[in-house]
Amino acid sequence: MFTPQGPTLRELAVQALSSVERGYDLLAPTFDHTPFRTPPAVLDATAAALAALGPFEDGLDVCCGTGAGVEVLRRVCxxxxxxxxxxAGMLAVGRAALGGGDRPRTEWVRGDARALPFAPAFDLAVSFGAFGHFLPREWPGLFAQVRGALRPGGRFVFPVVAPARPGSALYWTLWAFDGAMRVRNTVWRPPFVMYYRPFRLGGVRAALERAGFAVGLRALPELGTRPDGSPRCRLVVARRD
Structure with a gap:
């Protein structure tokens, strides 16, 4: 997809007709060569903001994929x-690329973010590009699981891109993608949940607060501004009180 190293159209079609878990197992070997991986500019801007918020000792990357967020955490924890x-396929690729290390020690755990297998052991949690795989009604439970993995005062941090301008090419692309996924899930099982259009800051903030977080925002100026001067991307900083 878009590069010789990326998945073919046939491979993407097979993934799209699979479950989320199986689909990403299939995509894992070529995932880092697709546009679905979080861009380096977003990762670098987030790492810089976290460095200013720290120091941190123990970090958790929720829905880590091949480890883009793990790399960020290794810079600041x-x-x-x-x-x-x-x-398991995405974890295997991440483990092969990044290994374990000694300082910080790096671990790879297979688990569902809706039932995280951790006691309150972390002072920082991050997530990049994964929230479209959860329906809005699942957000409070998902965020409650992350809160349960954080020590008191711990932070859950993730970037949120400003919504596409109505009528823009990106706006209609997201509408078309969302519609195609809804049609696919109506006529095919198992479902493949990937709806990014509903993930808007207002609803996300309300769900975080309902889960017990105090929510703040930080602009990421490295990623530019919109024509009205507002940031193109903000960092949500949710603190477990």
Whole structure:
């Protein structure tokens, strides 16, 4: 997809007709060569913001995939970094690329973000590009699971891109993609949940607060501004009181 190293159209079609877990197992070997991986500019801007918020000792990457967020955590955490994901294939790619390490120690755990297998052991949790795989009604439970993995005062941090301008090419692309996924899930089982259009800051903030977080926002100026001067991307910083 878009590069010789990326998945073919046939491979993407097979993935789209699979479950989320199986689909990402299939996509894992070529995932880092697709546009679905979080861009380096977003990762770098987030890492810079986290460095200013720290120091941190233990970090958790929720829905870590092949480890983009794990790399960010390894820059800002001093003792331990854990990546958790439902896909064994994505974890295997991340483990092969990044390994374990000693400082910080890096671990890879297979698990469902809706039932995280952790006691309150982390002072920082992050997530990049995974929230479209959860329906809005699942957000409060998902965020409650992350809160349960954080020590008191711990932070859950993730970037949120400003919504596409109505009428723009990106706006209609997201509408078309969302519609195609809804049609697919109406006529085919198992479902493949990937709806990014509903993930808007207002609803997300309300769900975080309902889960017990105090929510703040930080602009990421490195990623530019919109024509009205507002940031193109903000960092949600949710603190477990």
């Amino acid at each position: 001093g003792r331990r970094v854990v990546g958790v994901d439902l896909s």
